[in-house]
Amino acid sequence: MIDVTTYIRPGSLEEALDVLASGEFTPLAGGTDLIPHARGRGPRKMLDLSGLSLDRVTRTASSIEVGACATHSELCRDAVVTKALPLLSKAAALVGTKQVRNRGTLGGNVVNASPCADTVPALLNHDAVAVLVSKDARRKVPVEAFITGPYATCIGPNELLTSIVCEPLEKPTFVSFLKLGRRQAVNISRMSLAVCLMMDGKGSIKGARVSAGAVFPVARRMREVERLLAGESPSKRLFAEAGALAAQLMVKESGVRWSTPYKRPVLAALLERALAEAASGNFGEQ
Amino acid sequence: MAVVGRRVRRVESLDRVKGVGSFTDDLTYAGMLHAAVVRSPVARARIKHIETGRALRRAGAEAVFTFQDIPGRNVVPIILEDQPFLAEEYVNYVGEPIAVVLASERETARAAAKEVSVRLEELPPILDLLKARRHPRVHLFGEDNVFKHLRIRRGDTAAAFSSCDVIVENEYRTPYQEHAYIEPEAMIAIPHPDGTIEIRGSMQCPFYVRKAVTSVLGLPESRVWVVQAATGGAFGGKEDVPSLLACQVALPAWKLKKPVKLVYDRTEDMVSTSKRHPSWVRYKSGATRDGVLKAVEVEYVIDGGAYSTLSPAVLYRGTVHAAGPYRCDNVKVDSYVVATNRVPTGAFRGFGSPQILFAAESQMDQLAERLGLHPAELRRRNLLRAGDTTITGQKLTVSVGLEETLDRVLEASGWPTGQKRDDGVGYGLSTVFYGVGLGAAGKHLARTGARVIVHADGSVTFSVGTTELGQGMTTVLSQIVSEELGTPLECVQMIAPDTSRVPDSGPTVASRSTTMSGNALKDACGKIRDVLLAEASRALRIPVSDLRIVEGAIVPAKEEGPSMPIDEAIKSCTTARLPLSAEGWHVSTSTSWDDRTGQGDAYVTYAWATNLAKVRVDRETGEVTVLKMWAAHDVGKAVNPTLAEGQIEGGILQGLGFALTENMFTDERGVIVNPDFSTYIIPTAADSPEIVSLLVEHPYPDGPHGAKGFGEQPLMGVAPAVANAVRDAVGVRITELPITPEKIWNALRSSRRVPVTQR
Numbered sequence A: 001m002i003d004v005t006t007y008i009r010p011g012s013l014e015e016a017l018d019v020l021a022s023g024e025f026t027p028l029a030g031g032t033d034l035i036p037h038a039r040g041r042g043p044r045k046m047l048d049l050s051g052l053s054l055d056r057v058t059r060t061a062s063s064i065e066v067g068a069c070a071t072h073s074e075l076c077r078d079a080v081v082t083k084a085l086p087l088l089s090k091a092a093a094l095v096g097t098k099q100v101r102n103r104g105t106l107g108g109n110v111v112n113a114s115p116c117a118d119t120v121p122a123l124l125n126h127d128a129v130a131v132l133v134s135k136d137a138r139r140k141v142p143v144e145a146f147i148t149g150p151y152a153t154c155i156g157p158n159e160l161l162t163s164i165v166c167e168p169l170e171k172p173t174f175v176s177f178l179k180l181g182r183r184q185a186v187n188i189s190r191m192s193l194a195v196c197l198m199m200d201g202k203g204s205i206k207g208a209r210v211s212a213g214a215v216f217p218v219a220r221r222m223r224e225v226e227r228l229l230a231g232e233s234p235s236k237r238l239f240a241e242a243g244a245l246a247a248q249l250m251v252k253e254s255g256v257r258w259s260t261p262y263k264r265p266v267l268a269a270l271l272e273r274a275l276a277e278a279a280s281g282n283f284g285e286q
Numbered sequence B: 001m002a003v004v005g006r007r008v009r010r011v012e013s014l015d016r017v018k019g020v021g022s023f024t025d026d027l028t029y030a031g032m033l034h035a036a037v038v039r040s041p042v043a044r045a046r047i048k049h050i051e052t053g054r055a056l057r058r059a060g061a062e063a064v065f066t067f068q069d070i071p072g073r074n075v076v077p078i079i080l081e082d083q084p085f086l087a088e089e090y091v092n093y094v095g096e097p098i099a100v101v102l103a104s105e106r107e108t109a110r111a112a113a114k115e116v117s118v119r120l121e122e123l124p125p126i127l128d129l130l131k132a133r134r135h136p137r138v139h140l141f142g143e144d145n146v147f148k149h150l151r152i153r154r155g156d157t158a159a160a161f162s163s164c165d166v167i168v169e170n171e172y173r174t175p176y177q178e179h180a181y182i183e184p185e186a187m188i189a190i191p192h193p194d195g196t197i198e199i200r201g202s203m204q205c206p207f208y209v210r211k212a213v214t215s216v217l218g219l220p221e222s223r224v225w226v227v228q229a230a231t232g233g234a235f236g237g238k239e240d241v242p243s244l245l246a247c248q249v250a251l252p253a254w255k256l257k258k259p260v261k262l263v264y265d266r267t268e269d270m271v272s273t274s275k276r277h278p279s280w281v282r283y284k285s286g287a288t289r290d291g292v293l294k295a296v297e298v299e300y301v302i303d304g305g306a307y308s309t310l311s312p313a314v315l316y317r318g319t320v321h322a323a324g325p326y327r328c329d330n331v332k333v334d335s336y337v338v339a340t341n342r343v344p345t346g347a348f349r350g351f352g353s354p355q356i357l358f359a360a361e362s363q364m365d366q367l368a369e370r371l372g373l374h375p376a377e378l379r380r381r382n383l384l385r386a387g388d389t390t391i392t393g394q395k396l397t398v399s400v401g402l403e404e405t406l407d408r409v410l411e412a413s414g415w416p417t418g419q420k421r422d423d424g425v426g427y428g429l430s431t432v433f434y435g436v437g438l439g440a441a442g443k444h445l446a447r448t449g450a451r452v453i454v455h456a457d458g459s460v461t462f463s464v465g466t467t468e469l470g471q472g473m474t475t476v477l478s479q480i481v482s483e484e485l486g487t488p489l490e491c492v493q494m495i496a497p498d499t500s501r502v503p504d505s506g507p508t509v510a511s512r513s514t515t516m517s518g519n520a521l522k523d524a525c526g527k528i529r530d531v532l533l534a535e536a537s538r539a540l541r542i543p544v545s546d547l548r549i550v551e552g553a554i555v556p557a558k559e560e561g562p563s564m565p566i567d568e569a570i571k572s573c574t575t576a577r578l579p580l581s582a583e584g585w586h587v588s589t590s591t592s593w594d595d596r597t598g599q600g601d602a603y604v605t606y607a608w609a610t611n612l613a614k615v616r617v618d619r620e621t622g623e624v625t626v627l628k629m630w631a632a633h634d635v636g637k638a639v640n641p642t643l644a645e646g647q648i649e650g651g652i653l654q655g656l657g658f659a660l661t662e663n664m665f666t667d668e669r670g671v672i673v674n675p676d677f678s679t680y681i682i683p684t685a686a687d688s689p690e691i692v693s694l695l696v697e698h699p700y701p702d703g704p705h706g707a708k709g710f711g712e713q714p715l716m717g718v719a720p721a722v723a724n725a726v727r728d729a730v731g732v733r734i735t736e737l738p739i740t741p742e743k744i745w746n747a748l749r750s751s752r753r754v755p756v757t758q759r
């Protein structure tokens, strides 16, 4: 059972950071990761973030800042996010179930840092930056560097993640998010792929962003694949090559496991499919 | 309008939505203690010593009980009596109970249970069912580790195969299936000062629980009183297991003279309680060119785990259903349930038949393919009709609606014949049958009681010995009572099943509640009707034989004439001090079984079904999407069509889990690897395909209003229908459940029909 001795729900960020300064409290957002894992030996002192109004989405000239406590459901319906960061909306829509999406937050998904966290590949494609605040400091760390390993980040015990800043991609960009699991809901990703194709006026790929979750020990951009795609015009052969390269990278970095004979070709096929799906959006527009 | 046959809402529905209901964990009693169970961490060992000192020193801990404290017999009496209630000298599976710890709080009891240290001398476990059978050195049960061997011998298979034009032979495997009921196992014992003990809990079979408690405590049946609490799903998982829990609370309650509650947590429940038997099947079928099934030879082996529990009965049902719902003159079946060092397996919706039907129906499609016949056509040429004889030599006379279920499915689905398209979409058929009730293996239990009381104000209460598990029995039986007595449905109330109200009525299993309790209630209601009609006859001056009960009134059967509202008849009886209460009793028609030949009238009657699955297979990932399912079931009479359809929909979804995702297994030490819902994948509502439920009614004359049992059948034919559809879709045949993406992918890869490159 959950053995919480102290629970605090501050009404301001200042107050929260004061409490956190002791280094003894664990932040609680939606609790959808924390509470199930808290059974048995969980944190005893919890700091509830729900009173801090950290769920806002704000748009600046060049970026979009998403509050850490924005829930997946909010990411699915927020007008700014769905328009400027459609990939993030798509990823959030595939998290767990309605109930989990109503409680689970973007910040929790990132700080929990599961290799199969669904929003992370989407964030990576947007060069997202985590904003970390403590009582007497504030720093910005790219999400790519923030997550240091499976279930590990560089957040300090006195720090809060307050928001994540994403760069929208220049138009026209076409996206696709694919998730491989074992059922339709409450579905832990066995593999997730986030793809963005930035197109030039002549129908060639100007630049690409490709990230994978649950493929490597830590979700990551596949820049090798992105380089392969850049400057080329979309074709079945190109996408197949990209898929094959991704599969090679997986085996190189994650080693050969019982699931590899299956996952290697499936990764190749799924990436090919994700690229084709994104590209077909492109042709659909013209 | 008749109440039977009407789509009335389940009586509990509103309460469930509102969160009302006394499930076991909602109940509390003054001075109640909580129990936790000390379990074996290993699959096989000799117990050297049990050290309880440290656990007892924990604040709040009250007591620890081991086998030495048992006043009666240390067995859980089910069929063979080989299972100890608490381990004595050996443990034989991971999770086997060794001791019970009591404390004032549940968490304290669980923590203290971890502090009981059991010194064990580990022995190598036997985990594989085929190696266990006739193991040269390790004898877990008898000489050969076989709890039960059954056989069917009919005709001459060797001769018949030599005259067959096509023969198909294959091996099949199926894994555990976990019941995944919403409410885990839970039980409370309350000792009373008069020397009786009350047991309340989540259960299917109050009379089994009573037998277990009387045996462990050494008490007469008159002093053990068992009541079913609201039960949050069972599916067979609460048939025998609650007997064990009841003893785990009854012993400390009896010794300490305090109420004791025990609720398993989910992982404990998944590790230590029964599941569907894993199976291995070798199946050989032969047919002649004209599509006649000539011979079937089956070897069926199922893993019973460490103790036999219900396994002999499970094996019986599997054996009788081994050839599917077809005529076949030459049949040889040898089936075995073996002992291994794994958790005892038991009852699960279908009871040993889904495994064998997966094999049987996969075989039928392969025969059809080899014969160049449509799968529906091959089945049509062989399926059982009235007048035919089953493989056990039972002559079918009435209520054989199998062909109509096939027709209805074909008609509703518009299953396209003609040229197959290469779009990864396929259709798969299965036709199955279900022996209703306990059959010859349980014929000594095939009776039920009921009690009905009509109160002076016209309201009615009734009691039966079978239980509500979510299947809707309460509603259906209330409809039957309302129909018989002419009282409105709202005035009929069922009292929670209780061993003090009706005589031993056997278990709530084998889809038997509607027929058995329904018949017992009809018997009781008939006696009350006699009194009411006699009273009305006196008042109306019309002979009883000319009176009927119609819509709340007693009316003349033929001519116009005076009538009497039921309420008035009841009042009149009350004034006359006539008893409006009666006991009802029903005994099944006889069944038989010859152990040597497997011939006999195996079940009182059969229910019949056809399933059709439409799937899409992703050739690149191997993922299967079930697009739509059609299911037609001959249920005799749908007392409540909505609830019958609910059984079909739920059974299909549970069957899809068995077919596609549910994959529980143990590691090389016998430890279950995935005892939680993030790794044991059951389908969700989002995974449900569109389902077309079709009800076929070929009345069963001995059932109430023609009804047969039917709760299990919807699950039974789902897996083979899906396997057949996968074959139709992408050309691979999967013979081992679940049909995972990996298996399809591997099969696609190694088949010569390499996926055609997509355009």
Ligand SMILES: Cc1cc2nc3c(=O)[nH]c(=O)nc-3n(C[C@H](O)[C@H](O)[C@H](O)COP(=O)(O)OP(=O)(O)OC[C@H]3O[C@@H](n4cnc5c(N)ncnc54)[C@H](O)[C@@H]3O)c2cc1C
Pocket: A026, A027, A028, A029, A030, A031, A032, A033, A034, A035, A036, A049, A068, A069, A094, A095, A096, A097, A100, A103, A104, A105, A106, A107, A108, A109, A110, A111, A112, A116, A117, A118, A119, A155, A159, A160, A161, A162, A186, A187, A188, A189
């Ligand atoms: C049934 C179920 C299904 C799920 N399905 C999916 C799925 O499909 N895909 C997926 O990606 N995830 C899934 N999850 C996991 C989980 O829902 C998500 O990771 C969710 O985004 C976590 O957010 P939360 O707000 O609930 O985090 P919490 O549980 O509140 O917190 C998680 C961790 O992050 C820390 N934390 C949270 N917010 C902050 C902050 N602002 N600053 C510093 N630290 C913080 C907490 O201390 C904790 O360590 C599922 C979970 C469940 C229970």
